[in-house]
Amino acid sequence: MKKLLSALALLFCAAWLVTAAGMGDLVKSKVLKNKLQVMVVENHQLPLVTICIAFRGGAMAQEPDTAGLFHLYEHMLFSGNKKYKTQQEFLAALGNLGTTEWNGSTGSEYINYYITIPSDELEAGIEFWSWAIMEPIFNDEKLAREKEVVLNENRGYFADNDNVAVNAIQSRMFSDLPWRKNTEGPESNIKAATVAQLEDMQAKYYIPANAALIVAGDVKPELVFALAEKHFGTWQGDTAPVIGSPPHGPISKNVNLIAPEDTYFDTLSQVQLRWRGPDVDRQPKDTYIADVLVFLVNSPVGKFKSSLSKLYPKIYDPEYTFFAYPTARDGGQFIFLTFLSLDENDTDIVKSAQELAVAVDIQCEQISRSPSTYFGKDALDQAKTKLIDANLLMAEDPSQFATGVLCFWWGVADSNYFFNYEDNCKKVSFADIAALAKKYLFGQESARLIRIKSSIRDGYSEELGNEKDAGYTVVSQANAYWWQE
Amino acid sequence: MKFQNRWLTFFACMAAFVWVCGVDAQTKPAAQRFVFSDLEDEFSNTAELPAYVKDSLKTFSVFTLKNGIPVVVKKNTSNRIQYVSLLIRRAEGDETPETAGITSLMLHAMERGSADADNDAIKALLDATTSEIESKVEYDSARYGLRTFDKYFSRLLPVWARTITKPRFDAAEFEKVKSLRINDLKSAEQDPWQIAMRTGDESFFDGHLYSADPQGTVESLGNISLDQVKAHYKKMFAQGRISIVAVGNFDANSVRSTLEKAFSALDFAAMEKSGSIARPAPLEARSKLVKKVFPGANDVGYMLGYFPAPNFVDPDYLPMRIGGLALSGLLFYNIRTLHGLAYTPDIAISNAQANYARIIIYKSQMLTETKKYVDESINILRSGKALVATIAESDAGAKTSEPFGNLELIMAGAKRQIVGQLFNSQQTNSGNAELIEFSIINANDYRAYLLYQMRADAVTAQQVIEAVNRWIDPAAIEWIALGPAKIIDAVDEKEFLAVQE
Numbered sequence: 001m002k003k004l005l006s007a008l009a010l011l012f013c014a015a016w017l018v019t020a021a022g023m024g025d026l027v028k029s030k031v032l033k034n035k036l037q038v039m040v041v042e043n044h045q046l047p048l049v050t051i052c053i054a055f056r057g058g059a060m061a062q063e064p065d066t067a068g069l070f071h072l073y074e075h076m077l078f079s080g081n082k083k084y085k086t087q088q089e090f091l092a093a094l095g096n097l098g099t100t101e102w103n104g105s106t107g108s109e110y111i112n113y114y115i116t117i118p119s120d121e122l123e124a125g126i127e128f129w130s131w132a133i134m135e136p137i138f139n140d141e142k143l144a145r146e147k148e149v150v151l152n153e154n155r156g157y158f159a160d161n162d163n164v165a166v167n168a169i170q171s172r173m174f175s176d177l178p179w180r181k182n183t184e185g186p187e188s189n190i191k192a193a194t195v196a197q198l199e200d201m202q203a204k205y206y207i208p209a210n211a212a213l214i215v216a217g218d219v220k221p222e223l224v225f226a227l228a229e230k231h232f233g234t235w236q237g238d239t240a241p242v243i244g245s246p247p248h249g250p251i252s253k254n255v256n257l258i259a260p261e262d263t264y265f266d267t268l269s270q271v272q273l274r275w276r277g278p279d280v281d282r283q284p285k286d287t288y289i290a291d292v293l294v295f296l297v298n299s300p301v302g303k304f305k306s307s308l309s310k311l312y313p314k315i316y317d318p319e320y321t322f323f324a325y326p327t328a329r330d331g332g333q334f335i336f337l338t339f340l341s342l343d344e345n346d347t348d349i350v351k352s353a354q355e356l357a358v359a360v361d362i363q364c365e366q367i368s369r370s371p372s373t374y375f376g377k378d379a380l381d382q383a384k385t386k387l388i389d390a391n392l393l394m395a396e397d398p399s400q401f402a403t404g405v406l407c408f409w410w411g412v413a414d415s416n417y418f419f420n421y422e423d424n425c426k427k428v429s430f431a432d433i434a435a436l437a438k439k440y441l442f443g444q445e446s447a448r449l450i451r452i453k454s455s456i457r458d459g460y461s462e463e464l465g466n467e468k469d470a471g472y473t474v475v476s477q478a479n480a481y482w483w484q485e
Numbered sequence: 486m487k488f489q490n491r492w493l494t495f496f497a498c499m500a501a502f503v504w505v506c507g508v509d510a511q512t513k514p515a516a517q518r519f520v521f522s523d524l525e526d527e528f529s530n531t532a533e534l535p536a537y538v539k540d541s542l543k544t545f546s547v548f549t550l551k552n553g554i555p556v557v558v559k560k561n562t563s564n565r566i567q568y569v570s571l572l573i574r575r576a577e578g579d580e581t582p583e584t585a586g587i588t589s590l591m592l593h594a595m596e597r598g599s600a601d602a603d604n605d606a607i608k609a610l611l612d613a614t615t616s617e618i619e620s621k622v623e624y625d626s627a628r629y630g631l632r633t634f635d636k637y638f639s640r641l642l643p644v645w646a647r648t649i650t651k652p653r654f655d656a657a658e659f660e661k662v663k664s665l666r667i668n669d670l671k672s673a674e675q676d677p678w679q680i681a682m683r684t685g686d687e688s689f690f691d692g693h694l695y696s697a698d699p700q701g702t703v704e705s706l707g708n709i710s711l712d713q714v715k716a717h718y719k720k721m722f723a724q725g726r727i728s729i730v731a732v733g734n735f736d737a738n739s740v741r742s743t744l745e746k747a748f749s750a751l752d753f754a755a756m757e758k759s760g761s762i763a764r765p766a767p768l769e770a771r772s773k774l775v776k777k778v779f780p781g782a783n784d785v786g787y788m789l790g791y792f793p794a795p796n797f798v799d800p801d802y803l804p805m806r807i808g809g810l811a812l813s814g815l816l817f818y819n820i821r822t823l824h825g826l827a828y829t830p831d832i833a834i835s836n837a838q839a840n841y842a843r844i845i846i847y848k849s850q851m852l853t854e855t856k857k858y859v860d861e862s863i864n865i866l867r868s869g870k871a872l873v874a875t876i877a878e879s880d881a882g883a884k885t886s887e888p889f890g891n892l893e894l895i896m897a898g899a900k901r902q903i904v905g906q907l908f909n910s911q912q913t914n915s916g917n918a919e920l921i922e923f924s925i926i927n928a929n930d931y932r933a934y935l936l937y938q939m940r941a942d943a944v945t946a947q948q949v950i951e952a953v954n955r956w957i958d959p960a961a962i963e964w965i966a967l968g969p970a971k972i973i974d975a976v977d978e979k980e981f982l983a984v985q986e
Contacts, residue, residue, distance in 0.1 A: 045563035046908045079822075087822040088888045091814055092874035098901025100909045116909060118901055148825030152785055156828070156848045159783030161675055263675040263781055265668055301609040317661065319608075382613055389615035389634060396564045397912040477783065 026395060027406065028221035029415055030228075034235055035209035037415060038228045039406055041216035043398040048100070049217035050399040051125045052114035053133055054407045057205045059108045059183045060330060061243045066201075067483075068185020071106040072150050072193055073201050077113060078104065079142045082135035087142075093128060097121050101399070106183050109243075109329055110411025114403045119218035123227050126215075130231040133206060138195045147190055154184040158477060161261050161451070165272075168259060168475035169449045171482040173251040173274060174331055178482035180248070181331065186483040207237025212410045216402035244281055244330030251276045251333075255447035256472045258350070259480075260454035268316055268339045270451040271353045273360060275444050277325050277332035278436075280413045287332070287413075288421070289436045290325040292428040293367075295383035296375050297323045303375055304363055312359040314340045314352060327412050334440060336360055342452075347460040350470050353450050361442060368437035372430040380430060387425055449475075519547045520555045521728070524930040538935045546737035547931065550745055552752060555728045557921055557931045558737050561914055567638045567733030568914035570630035571649060572922045574726050575622075576762040577694050579717075584709060586666065586701015588627050588721065591714045592620035593662045595629065598653030602644060616641055618648065622699040624837045625765070626926055627721075632915060635734055639743065646747035652718065659711045670703050677782040677967055678847065681789055685843070685965035688775045689791040694765040695839060722751065725762070730921045730931075732914040765839040768793040770961035774978050777967045786852050786968025790844035790859065794834050794956055797927040803937075803944050804952035807899045809834045809842065811892060811949070812957070814872040815862035816844070818888060826855045836923065844962065852966050852973075853981050860959040860985035867957070869950045871895045893946040904938045959984045 028040045058070050084090040094102055094115065101116040113132070117125045157163045171178040179185070213232065215224045251274070264270075278286035297304040305318035315321060316339040324335045340352055366374050394405050409418035450472075467474070478484065518525055531539055546558040573588070580587055596618050597604040611617060616633035631645040673679035683698075690696045701709075721727075729748075731740055770792050795801035809832050816830040827849035834842040849855050865871075873890035910916045924933035966976055 043563060045561070046911055048905060048908050048912075086874070088818050088872055089874040091817060091822070092872060092895075095810075095814060095872075095895055095902065096898040098898055098905050100902055100905035116905070118905055145822070145825040149821055149828055152825075152848045152850060153828040155784040155850075156677075156782075159677070159781055159785070161781075261675070265671050268668060299609075300612050301605050302612075317665070386613070386615050392565055392634065393615060396566045396914070399909070399912060 027419070029419075030221075030225045032208065032229055032233060034233065034237070035240070036228065036232055036235065037212040037410070038225055039212060039214045039410070039415065040219060040221040040224045041214075041395075041398050041401060041406070042219060042221060043216065044218045045398075047119045047218050048116055048399070049119040049122050049125065049215060049219050050101070050114055050116045050402045051122075051129060052112055052214040052216075052403050052407060053129050054110050054112040054212045054214065054411060055205055056110050056210050056240070056243050056411055057201075058106050058111050060180050061205065061241065062179045062185070064179050064483075065189065066185075066197065067179040067182065068150075068154075068189045069193055069197060069201060070111055070205075071154075071183050071185070072146065072190055073198055073206075074104045074106045074111050074113070075146045075150055076138055076143065076198060077132055077136055079146055080137050081131045082137060083131040085137065090132075097124055097128065107411070108181065108183065108331075110407060112403060112407045112411075116217075116399050122215075122219055122223070123231075126213075126224075126227045127231045129213075130235070133211075134232070134235050136202065138198045140195060143193065143195055143198070147193065150190055151187060154187070154190070157184055158481075161259070161264070164475070164477050164480045165259050165449060165451055167482075168257055168480035169255065169272065169274060169447055171480070172255045172257065172473075173276075173333070173447045174248050175252045176249050177246075177331075180244075182482060186481070188483075203238070204241050207240070208232065208235045209237060209240040212407075212415075214402045214406050214410075216398035216406075244279075247279065247282065248276075248331040251445055251447060253445055254471055256470060257448065257475045258450045258452065258457070258467055258472045259475045260452055260457045262454050264451055264453040265339075266453050266456065267342050269342055269349055269352075269453075269456075270337065270339050270449075271356055272447075272449040272451075273336040273357055274447045274449075275334045275440055277328070277334045277440055279332045280327060280329045280417065282330075283332075284413075284417065285424070285432075286436055286439070287325075287327050288424040289428050289432045290332075290334070290440075291327070291387065292380070292383055292425055293433055293436060294323055294325050295387050296371075296379055296433070299379070299383075302379060304367075308359055308363055311362065312356055314343070314356070316341045327409075329412050342456065348466055349450055349452055349457070349460065350466040350472060353448055354470070357446065357448065364437050364442040368434050368442040370430075371433040371437070375430075377430075380428075380433075384426055384428075388422060391422075520549070521547070521557065521925045521929055521931045524928060524933055524936070527936060528932055535939065538939075541935050542932065545931065546741075548737075548741055550729075550748055552748060553724060554744075554748055554751070556741070556744060557728070557730045557925070558735055558740055559730075559732045559917060559921060560735055560737070561732055561917060562734045564914070565635045565734065566632060566914050567635055567731070567735065568630060568632050568918050569642065569645070569729065569731040569733075570628045570915075570918045570922065572728045572730060572925065573627040573629070573721055574762060574926065575625055575627060575699075577765065579721070580697040580699075582697050582702075583705060584713070584717075585697040585705040586699065587705075587709050587714060587717050589620070589622040589700055590662060590666060590706060590709055591717050591721070592622065592627060592629050593666060594654055594659050594711075594714060595648045595652040595718075596620065597658040597662060598655055599644070599647035600651035600653060601647050603653065603655070604658050607644060607648070610641070610644060614641060618645055624695050624699060624839075626922065627699075628919075628922065630915065630918070638733070642743055643747050646744075647750075649722075650748060650750035654711060654715055654718075656711055659714065663706055663709070666701065667703050667706050670700065670706070675781070677779050678787055680777070680779055681787040681965055681967040682843075684775060684777050684967065685789040685791055685963075688773070688965060689768065689841065689963050693768060693839065695768075695837070728925065730918045730925075732917040732921070765837075768839050768841050770958065771963055772960055772982055773963040774976075774981055775963075775965045776973050776976060776978070777965065778970045778973050779967050780969055782968045782972075784969065784972075785848045785850060786846075786966060786972040787848065788844075788846035788852055788856070788967075789965045790846075790856075790962040791964075792842055792957060792962050794840040794842040795952070796838050796840040797836065797923070797933075799840075801948075801952040801955060803903070803941050804948040805842075805956055806834060806903050807896070807941075807944060808866065808949045808953040808957070810899045810902055811871040811895060812862060812866050812953075814895075815865055816859065818872050819858040819862045819865075820846070820849075820855055824854075824858065826851055826858065830855070830859070838927070842957075850972060852968070852976050856964070856981055857985045863957055863959045864986065865889060866892075867950070867954050869946070891946070892949060896944075896946050896949075900941050900944065904941055907934065907937050
């Protein structure tokens, strides 16, 4: 199940793991005149440095006809620029720098690129990215080749049942603007993409006011700031684009989905419940409270999991029950996920999911009524301690800290948000938690998804009727994605 | 941008070591030296060692507990994480295909309780302290570690140690662990890439010691009983099998007394003695294609090409690591940059004693055509060329980019890359512990990895070319191709296996 857990961690954007706290001591930050934010994490344990550059954008900034193009652009950035004209020159330069790690990724709210190199190559590494970012060269020939690569990559995602499930539920929950929840986009968009579109994206999103340069490792902050000024100081651009506007509204009503999968577990079914959660853009205080709540309810021996398991014994194992709030600028959501043991004599999975939802709602009601009684004061203190410890743990590896933690918080919020994160989480009270549970969870609209092995579902003839009666939609690779509806 | 190949850690395996009662290695004469210090001669002449090696040596403390368990402690003051790991050596006969996964099952069962603390008590403590007990089993070794913070260490270590010295092995928890492990394997059966790797492993390791998958199979795990696990525990926790590695901001004396107390319950006198543990036989190269249809793979296929590789003690080890980097660049250029045929073409060299490498083609629709470019890339490398992207200028002044050039041109960068990878794997204390364990197992010296950079610097381009020609033969690679029927059916075995010149 650990493999399963890693997949789920991705699904949840590692929300309860990626928390920012006590950053003031750890991260030195400066904003250049051109609005480029530079952040430095100094750690001299090893002679390495990770240089990462991030841009706000990704799925959240997409329109129906540009969905998937941030990902394509991310690929194209590696295909050459004014200094390293071809991809082979680009790759050879990475080799000459002694690069041990390099990659790029496109997510829901940001895109990042990074290299890890020997720290004595710091300036060469910053200069390397300055060419790639400021002076990319796009042409039809390169674009045609990279389209094939991206299409192959996406086809793998489209066959991935985890990806299918998450897209099926998100595209329906956020049916007002579903293209803002998927980074791959339809194949037709990739095939039709033009150099002009990429250049438009460059002008709008790949600008200093929308970027952060994050450097972590065996470096001195002042030197990094000076080198950033030297190599990125001439970079100009417009003001930062508005991302996530108009905001997502409430989630759609009556989203009940069942995903039969040929290769799913033969003794377990997965059930997800999702609610609309707070957004950094509009309810920032609630996002801090949500993180504290997540630490409270995810305790493996805490009240939430133990009560739920007692109330609903079909839950396979509390260890594989999750409650997440992936912090989001817009389109925030709470996610509850668990596995139910399948019983030969009790074949109505729809009914089971309904009973589970009721059991979860009972917990939410109790939390909303009196969280101090429900959790106990010690649990709140412990949750806050764990939240801080989780950051200490994350900071152990400066490279991962830069490319994961810092990018994440800068991307979904801003530097002030995470510099003040620990203090704001410490302020969270039980009254805040009660209000949060009432506002977002107890009795609120939730979407449901059931994942089950196809042959088991097919064997439940009675259940098929129940699915229809309960308004469930069967989802698969053929109808999971927003452009397929 | 590219698939991150994380299924092989940079260092993770073992070699034979002999049992000697060790004492403090840094102060005692050779006859009494610490059990894991076979490279004493190389480290004794400190004048020839680079400064970073000398500095690193100062961070080690080594000793042997009264009951005979050797301990290596490395002080690292750069963070507040403390990691301690029990290293268990695996040997032939420990597991068969029928009992595959028993070590993994045993360690996972140990995580769930000791004589003093049940599963809930341990989980509560780990949760409250953001700590973790983790286990990992590979072909040659297993580790059972505790990751915690300095402020919790004295509280956590005795709890972790009791799960080792007095595991609870509760019947209900054991059945739960079995169920979880089996479901883990079933989860992997949903992922085409995992299936491709498992299918490839089964084929390439067939008849070899490694054919018993350390993670087990659904069938093997299902048939293992708690009594078998208890018997296996007695076999594995034997003299000559186990040692402890600790990395963190430790006071060596303090950690020594803590470990002494915590492990006093592990009485070797009452336990079995391990016989001599032989290195596994090397793997064999062969030309073969295994095709597997997996309908759920949608419109893309996956390929893995297996061949034997030199292990850590082989003189070709570092030349092949550099050759692997060069091949990675060639594969990327020939397959992806020039032709857009695959999302990620790469090569991963493992770190097993019977070592092997896998060529990776991750997400491609045209498998046979892609394989031709694999051959082409290997042949370029075998001829002494690499991806260099030098700029050539014609008589008329026109500049062109020449993709290939002599391997010599990339040697400096490649050496920095492999040394950087070594550093990269030391970013965490757990990673540091893994390197020390790797050194113990492979070179019978906890310091062996510190010589890596010096040795890498000495590698010549000619050595790389010779190693590549010895180990990578396009006509002796075993391939697994997996994907939907329309992609796999299009692969003609004869055409696929024909080597491109």
